[in-house]
Amino acid sequence: MADPDRQHQLRGRLATASLGGTSYPQWEYEVTAGGRVRYLVDRTNRTVHLVYASPRHPRDTDR
Template identity: 80%
Template structure:
């Protein structure tokens, strides 16, 4: 997605920070909604993904998905899929591209995704 007039300017990664990219237009839109609804929590999510997207330090908030959701494919490559709980219902799902040191946001919403409900 190319930036356009009026878009926020994301800070570039420095040192060993990870690059964050939107994998879908829906994720970009959902991220904007999350930031509007919960700016503090969204910023904490941004910082966590930027610094350590595969952290296990707070498994209630940030964890790798399991079962059929443990991996997802983007551009013909399969990546591990993780989730970050931004709010009680708001979630960000992302793929970790280790070789490119990039985190691809595939889902962001103020609502919990229904595919984990059993």
């Protein structure tokens, strides 16, 4: 990864998200100044689930 400072686990109510009844840590990668990609990390199955991608900054982190 070119810039590891652009990637972080979300905090607060966004720190985890549920998929198929299982809760996973939710991470975000800052693609551009506003663009974001969010994904859930399933360490057990060594899988990443893409859950959000947008060219704009998500408003749910503004709260």
